[in-house]
């Protein structure tokens with residue numbers, strides 16, 4: 001099957017400020033992607049270019065093999081759910097769902113109905129009378145029931161409580177298993193979604209920082225802790241992305257896969273290992289301080 005999105009040196013500048021800077025990546029079919037990064041990293045700008053809401057300043061972009069701009073063949077295959085989606089004031093929840101049904105060729109009305117019940121949505125209530133969380137659940141229902149070949153959720157759950165977020169994750173997984181499609185999830189709740197993600201793309205200051213399968217990312221770094229002097233000796237020459245010290249003991253996170261010889265060495269020194277979650281890894285890599293080799297200037 002063809003690549004869903006191909007981006008090559010994509011750039012978007014606003015005057016002298018470059019929000020997206022020569023970014024290249026590919027989105028393959030039937031996978032769930034996480035597009036992650038700190039506030040202002042450039043994620044929404046990238047999603048707006050993929051969905052033809054913004055023109056790039058440079059680079060190449062193909063979606064379903066074609067340029068997306070004013071291209072109905074491409075755009076009808078995309079459902080983009082944004083954090084602050086606006087709806088006409090007079091619309092009730094029902095009206096929004098009818099409109100979505102007309103827009104998305106793969107819309108599943110029965111599935112939408114079940115989701116409305118799951119999220120306790122009042123179908124007759126006007127959109128402007130919905131609570132913040134209810135508004136988010138309307139977006140989530142559209143994103144799921146559209147079954148669009150490319151579904152993009154940009155921070156879809158403002159105001160949504162933990163129970164409702166969990167319903168979203170569960171329904172997404174169940175439905176995705178039955179109806180595989182390509183999903184891009186952009187969120188700051190990385191721990192919550194990390195089980196769902198098959199591939200992770202991290203953007204930092206407009207550039208690609210990581211583009212990796214989620215499983216591979218899980219072993220990309222490890223934390224080792226023990227007496228400070230032993231840790232310093234162990235970490236010398238390694239790429240340390242985070243460290244914490246307390247009363248003579250130290251924990252450092254090393255951006256490397258743990259090899260057998262290092263593991264033996266650390267065990268001989270009596271040091272302890274803990275794994276690093278995808279969220280921790282991204283926080284450590286994007287917290288402003290760049291990774292540095294221990295024992296180097």
Ligand SMILES: Nc1ncnc2c1ncn2[C@@H]1O[C@H](COP(=O)(O)OP(=O)(O)OP(=O)(O)O)[C@@H](O)[C@H]1O
Pocket residue numbers: 014017019037038039040041042043044045046
């Ligand atoms: N129209 C614009 N004019 C100037 N700068 C802009 C414009 N739109 C976005 N930016 C800047 O581009 C950068 C990237 O913004 P973007 O919304 O893509 O970030 P993001 O990764 O989605 O952030 P968040 O996680 O906070 O939503 C930010 O510094 C933002 O201020």
